[in-house]
Amino acid sequence: MKKLLAWLLWLWISLVIVGAFLYAPLAKGFLGESSRILFFHVPMAWASFIGFIAAAVWSGRYLFGRRDPRHDRAAAVAIELGLVFGVFATVTGALWARIMWGAYWNWDPRQISILISLLFYGAYLALRAAVDDRETRGRLSAAYALLGLVVTPFLFWIMPRITYSLHPEPVINAQGKVEMEARMSQVLYASGIGFTALFFWIHNLQCRIQALFDRRAAL
Amino acid sequence: MRRNTSTWGAEVAAVFAKEWRCEFRTRYSLNTLALFACTTLVVVSFSLGPLGVSRSQGTALLPVLLWIILLFSVAAGLPRAFVQEEETHTATALRLAATPSALFCGKLLYGLTLVFALEALVTPVYVAMTSFNVESPGLLIAVLAAGGYGLAVGSTLVAAIIAQARSKGTLFSVLAFPVLLPLLVLTVEVTRCAASGSAPDVALPQLLLYDAVVTVAGLMLFPVVWNP
Amino acid sequence: MVSGGIGWVVAVNLIIWTGLFLYLLRLGKRLRELEKDS
Amino acid sequence: MPGVPTHLRFENLCRRFGRLSVLKGVSGAVAPGGMLLVTGPNGSGKSTLLRCLSGLLAADSGTIEYREEEGQLDASERRLRVGVVAPDLAFYAELTVAENLEFFSRLRRVSPARGFAVLERLGLPADRLGGTLSSGMRQRLRWAWALLHSPRLLLLDEPFQNFDAAGERTARELLAEHLAAGGLAVVANPSSLDFDHAAEHLDLGG
Numbered sequence: 001m002k003k004l005l006a007w008l009l010w011l012w013i014s015l016v017i018v019g020a021f022l023y024a025p026l027a028k029g030f031l032g033e034s035s036r037i038l039f040f041h042v043p044m045a046w047a048s049f050i051g052f053i054a055a056a057v058w059s060g061r062y063l064f065g066r067r068d069p070r071h072d073r074a075a076a077v078a079i080e081l082g083l084v085f086g087v088f089a090t091v092t093g094a095l096w097a098r099i100m101w102g103a104y105w106n107w108d109p110r111q112i113s114i115l116i117s118l119l120f121y122g123a124y125l126a127l128r129a130a131v132d133d134r135e136t137r138g139r140l141s142a143a144y145a146l147l148g149l150v151v152t153p154f155l156f157w158i159m160p161r162i163t164y165s166l167h168p169e170p171v172i173n174a175q176g177k178v179e180m181e182a183r184m185s186q187v188l189y190a191s192g193i194g195f196t197a198l199f200f201w202i203h204n205l206q207c208r209i210q211a212l213f214d215r216r217a218a219l
Numbered sequence: 220m221r222r223n224t225s226t227w228g229a230e231v232a233a234v235f236a237k238e239w240r241c242e243f244r245t246r247y248s249l250n251t252l253a254l255f256a257c258t259t260l261v262v263v264s265f266s267l268g269p270l271g272v273s274r275s276q277g278t279a280l281l282p283v284l285l286w287i288i289l290l291f292s293v294a295a296g297l298p299r300a301f302v303q304e305e306e307t308h309t310a311t312a313l314r315l316a317a318t319p320s321a322l323f324c325g326k327l328l329y330g331l332t333l334v335f336a337l338e339a340l341v342t343p344v345y346v347a348m349t350s351f352n353v354e355s356p357g358l359l360i361a362v363l364a365a366g367g368y369g370l371a372v373g374s375t376l377v378a379a380i381i382a383q384a385r386s387k388g389t390l391f392s393v394l395a396f397p398v399l400l401p402l403l404v405l406t407v408e409v410t411r412c413a414a415s416g417s418a419p420d421v422a423l424p425q426l427l428l429y430d431a432v433v434t435v436a437g438l439m440l441f442p443v444v445w446n447p
Numbered sequence: 448m449v450s451g452g453i454g455w456v457v458a459v460n461l462i463i464w465t466g467l468f469l470y471l472l473r474l475g476k477r478l479r480e481l482e483k484d485s
Numbered sequence: 486m487p488g489v490p491t492h493l494r495f496e497n498l499c500r501r502f503g504r505l506s507v508l509k510g511v512s513g514a515v516a517p518g519g520m521l522l523v524t525g526p527n528g529s530g531k532s533t534l535l536r537c538l539s540g541l542l543a544a545d546s547g548t549i550e551y552r553e554e555e556g557q558l559d560a561s562e563r564r565l566r567v568g569v570v571a572p573d574l575a576f577y578a579e580l581t582v583a584e585n586l587e588f589f590s591r592l593r594r595v596s597p598a599r600g601f602a603v604l605e606r607l608g609l610p611a612d613r614l615g616g617t618l619s620s621g622m623r624q625r626l627r628w629a630w631a632l633l634h635s636p637r638l639l640l641l642d643e644p645f646q647n648f649d650a651a652g653e654r655t656a657r658e659l660l661a662e663h664l665a666a667g668g669l670a671v672v673a674n675p676s677s678l679d680f681d682h683a684a685e686h687l688d689l690g691g
Contacts, residue, residue, distance in 0.1 A: 006475075010468045017460045021453050033453070063443050067543065120397035127394060130384040133502065135447060135543050140380050143440045147376070147398065150436045154401040158425055201471065208478050218504060226594045233591035237577070244579035308575040312630065314541060315569055316592040319561075446561060447543040 009201065013194040019187040034099040037092055039187055043195040045089035045114065050196055051082030051203070052121060056149035059142035070207075072138035073214070075145055076128060077206045079121050081199060086118045109159035117152040124148065227321050234317065234325025238300065239332075247303075248333060252296035256341045259288045264348040281351045282410035286403050288345065289370065290396075292337055297374040298391045300326050301382035310382075319442035323375070327437070330371040338363045354416025362413060362426070366406035369430045373398050376437040379444050402429055490517040491553045491637045493538070493669055498547035500533055507533045508544065513687050515638075515669045520660075523673040525689030531673035534689070535571065535640045538671060540564030553637055568636035570627045570644050578616030582609050582626060586633065593634040603629040607655055620647040628656055632663075639663055639670040 020039035055078035062071035093111060094104040105111065124144055131137035242248055263284045304310040313322065342363060345351065353359050377395040381387050405426040412419035497510035507530040515521045523531050536542035538549060540560040551563050558566060576585045586600035604611055607625040618626065624647045631639065639660070645653045664670060672684070 002475075003472075006468075006472060010465070013464055013468075014461055017464060018457055021457045021460075116397055116400055123394045123397055126390060127380070127384060130381075130386055130390050132385070135545075136383055139447070140383060140444060143444045144380055144394065146440060147436055150432055151398050151401060154425075154429055154432075158401060158404060158422075205471065205474055205478060208482065212478075212481055218501070229594070230592055233588055237580070237588045240584065241577055241579045307578065308573055309577055311541060311571070311574055312576060312589065313592075315539065315564055315567070316589050318565070318592075442561075446564065447541065 006201070009194065009197050012190070013198065016187060016191045016194050020191065024184045024187045025181055034096060037096045039191045041089055041092035041096060042188060043192040044085045044092065046192050047195040047199040048082045048086035048089055049117075051078045051085060051199055052117070052145075052148065052152070054200075055079045055082065056145050059145040062138060063142045063146070067135070067138065069134070069138065069214075070211075072142065073210050074203075074207055075142060077203055077210060079124055079145065081203050081206065083118060083121050083125070085195075085199060086114060086121070090114055090118065110156075113152075113155040113159045116155050117148075120148050120152060227318065230318055230321035231324045231328065234322055235328045238326065238329035242329075248296045248299050249336075251299070252292055252333060252337050253340065255295040256288060256292040256337055259291055260341060260344055260348065263288060264345070267349050279411065281345075281349055282407045282414060284349075285342065285345050285351075285410065286366065286406050288341060289334075289338065289367070290399060290403060292341070293334055293370045293374050294392055294395060296333060296337070297330050297371070298378040298381065298387065300329060300375065301378040302387045305382045314446060319445045320438060322445065323379070323437060323441040326379075327372055327375050330375045331368065334367040334371045335364075338367050351414065353414050355413050358413035358419065359410065361423070362406050362409040362419075365423070365426045365430055366402060366409075369402040369406070369426070369433065370399060372430065372433050372437055373402065376433070376441060376444075379441055383444075398433075402426070405429060490667070491551075491669060492516050493549075493551045493638060493671070495538065495549045496547055498534065498537055498544045498549070500530075500537060500542065500544050508537070508547075510547070511687070511689065512547075513671075513685070515671060515685070517667045517669060518664050520664060520670040520672060520684040521687055522684040523671060523687045523689065524676065527675060529689040531675075531689060532571070532642050535569075535642045535671065535673050539567050539569050539640050541569075551638065566634075566636060566638070568631035568634070568639045569642075570624075570631045570639070571642040572646060574627050574630070576615045576623075576626060576630070578614065581612050581614055582618070582629075583611040585615055585626070586629060589630055590633050595634050599635075600629075600633060603632050606659070608651070621649055621652055624648055625652055625655075628659065632659060637668055639668060641670060641672045643674055644672060645674075 016039065020036050021033075024036070024039070026033070026035055055075040058071045058075035058078065062068060062075065065071065090111070093114070097106055097108070097111070098104045124141060127144055128137055128141045131140055267281075267284070301310075304313060317325075342359075346353065374391075374395055377391060377398060381390045381394060384390055405422050408422040409419040409426060412422070492515065494514040496512045498508050498512070499506070499510055500508040507528075511530070511534055513521055513523075523534060525531055533542065537544045540563045543560070549560070549563075551558050553566065577588070580588065582604065583600070586604060587597050590597050590600040601611070607629050609622065609625050609629060613622070615626070628644075631641075641660075644660070645656060648656060660670060660672075
């Protein structure tokens with residue numbers, strides 16, 4: 001059964017790749033094919049945030065539940081993976097910015113917000129590295145992850161209105177609704193689902209690897 | 220003897236009184252904060268002074284530097300409140316005697332008084348040395364109060380977290396700055412409005428909301444951070 | 448309509464994705480073995 | 486149900502620190518007026534057990550059940566009710582002995598007079614700064630602090646450490662009075678000191 005799901009995911013993302021380049025039309029007002037990076041840049045950012053939110057949920061269950069080490073491990077792995085996806089999202093975003101506006105980094109509010117949340121979760125990993133006792137480490141990092149769930153949304157809420165936004169707001173969510181042709185949004189959402197599924201598959205594998213390490217460390 | 224609210228307030232007062240009594244005996248935090256604020260103040264105004272920042276540039280640049288001075292001064296002086304409890308092992312006695320929420324509020328009040336004292340020291344000198352023209356001083360005081368509160372509550376919570384880790388000093392900055400950055404963006408924006416005299420449309424309510432949100436997070440998370 | 452360039456890009460992407468996918472599958476299999484005997 | 490007598494029961498407590506497993510399924514119980522003597526060589530987990538019982542440390546597994554008149558108390562409530570004497574307990578060096586006790590009596594919600602009574606009984610210099618106390622005086626201060634809120638359960642880790650003859654005599658009297666009044670005590674000591682009181686024995690072995 002798991003194998004079937006895996007191959008289904010393989011097919012799903014393959015279709016997304018084909019769709020992104022052949023099926024979806026070009027976004028209006030962009031330089032040639034470069035807009036197609038949208039189908040990979042945005043979903044990775046989504047997967048990264050979903051990872052951080054999932055980590056906060058696991059942290060909450062760890063703290064206010066039975067202090068089950070599995071929840072602590074799941075939260076830590078979700079944040080590590082969220083950082084990896086976040087870095088990929090930032091790199092692809094910078095590449096796109098380079099093509100579109102001539103500079104890798106132009107202090108666009110969306111870029112700033114992603115960067116600061118990556119800083120935050122980088123600090124989370126620094127905290128985990130600085131505490132030896134397993135129980136204390138779980139407790140403190142879970143609290144910080146929950147603090148992140150409270151603080152990082154502020155970034156995304158206040159940043160866009162404070163500084164002028166170069167980010168393609170009109171395409172993504174000007175006035176909150178997606179102004180894209182049907183075929184584009186189909187591919188985008190399909191890609192979002194595909195990347196999120198990939199995220200949690202890798203998360204599952206990484207958790208099991210971590211569990212084996214912990215078991216051997218405890219022998 | 221159930222712990223009712225009236226005695227909860229007495230616990231908060233006891234913690235607050237203890238913090239200041241210890242502080243007056245050693246003056247550790249006061250000295251650190253004052254010295255740190257003065258040195259950064261001199262460095263900043265020196266870099267601005269000779270350059271002679273023009274009036275228009277001033278309103279954009281000076282608010283940022285003011286809040287950077289305050290941020291770094293707070294980062295230097297405030298974590299001690301919890302770090303010293305762990306390093307001198309007095310935290311064990313405190314864990315066995317104090318109600319966590321009362322302890323958090325006591326330490327927060329202590330942090331608040333430190334931050335407001337810092338602001339009262341730094342801001343007038345800063346305005347004088349950089350000839351920072353402020354159109355509406357009332358708004359400036361409001362943002363100093365709300366921003367100072369945010370700095371205090373954020374720093375107190377993060378200090379409680381890093382107090383139980385190794386390498387506390389560096390860890391505090393690494394963990395605290397991403398938490399305090401949204402606050403800084405808002406305080407700089409409102410300070411800029413105060414300088415130019417324009418109305419801070421949405422930034423001030425957002426600043427107050429940030430304070431409220433972090434306070435609630437602090438009250439919920441501190442007991443879990445403080446106790447096993 | 449499909450210019451050569453796009454076709455190549457799609458092909459390369461598919462190969463990379465399939466490679467990553469097979470790696471993850473193999474990793475899953477080895478993990479199941481490791482978990483079985485420990 | 487009238488006041489259920491205070492009692493403590495813990496079952497197969499386990500705690501490990503990384504690779505080192507310190508508590509391997511420790512169990513025990515104490516009834517009102519009873520005392521449990523915990524012995525074992527250094528590093529056998531005596532202090533860890535007491536820290537778990539006081540709620541300062543979370544056990545990895547196992548249960549701790551502590552009941553007072555009002556009923557079952559969880560770890561956070563137990564933590565504030567027990568009286569603890571332990572070598573790693575320290576007080577504020579900048580405050581005098583009286584100020585330390587006054588601060589903690591306000592936290593414990595007991596009248597400061599209680600602090601002075603305990604202070605007198607243990608012969609502590611009220612106006613000496615905490616930092617300038619000798620190790621024997623510091624141990625007396627720990628006893629004074631532990632008895633401030635007249636706890637029902639005493640957790641004593643090497644209770645007579647650094648004491649002179651007078652100090653030990655006073656401490657033994659206080660312990661005897663506590664037990665006579667129906668209080669509970671768990672005492673951890675490397676060697677099984679001669680306790681005139683009938684004590685259950687828990688040896689954590691080598």
